[in-house]
Amino acid sequence: MHVERIVFLASSAAWASRVRMEQAAILRLARILGLSARVLIVKVAPLPARPPEPAKRLVLSRAAAHHLRAAASSLADPELRARFLALAALAES
Numbered sequence: 001m002h003v004e005r006i007v008f009l010a011s012s013a014a015w016a017s018r019v020r021m022e023q024a025a026i027l028r029l030a031r032i033l034g035l036s037a038r039v040l041i042v043k044v045a046p047l048p049a050r051p052p053e054p055a056k057r058l059v060l061s062r063a064a065a066h067h068l069r070a071a072a073s074s075l076a077d078p079e080l081r082a083r084f085l086a087l088a089a090l091a092e093s
Contacts, residue, residue: 005039006030016042065091 006026010016019026023040030037060068065088072084 003030003035003037005041006035006037007041007043009043009045011045011047013044016044060087060091062091065089 008019010019019040019042026040027037068084068088072081072088075081075084
């Protein structure tokens with residue numbers, strides 16, 4: 001197969017240097033494999049960032065729900081009381 005150049009993508013400059021240091025051996029192995037490459041090109045291309053893992057849903061215990069309901073019953077603010085009760089509703093059944 002006629003291939004003039006081999007391109008390596010390295011994840012860092014350190015890896016690019018290592019590949020360049022082994023250039024002669026890599027080209028020799030390419031010829032053994034039937035490639036007629038004469039040039040080795042090394043480019044630095046950082047690995048793509050991992051996507052963030054989805055947030056784990058925390059589950060409240062029954063005891064926590066009980067305490068939230070108790071706290072809600074002592075609140076005068078209806079909106080705040082409703083929020084405490086909504087949180088208590090998230091507890092494990």
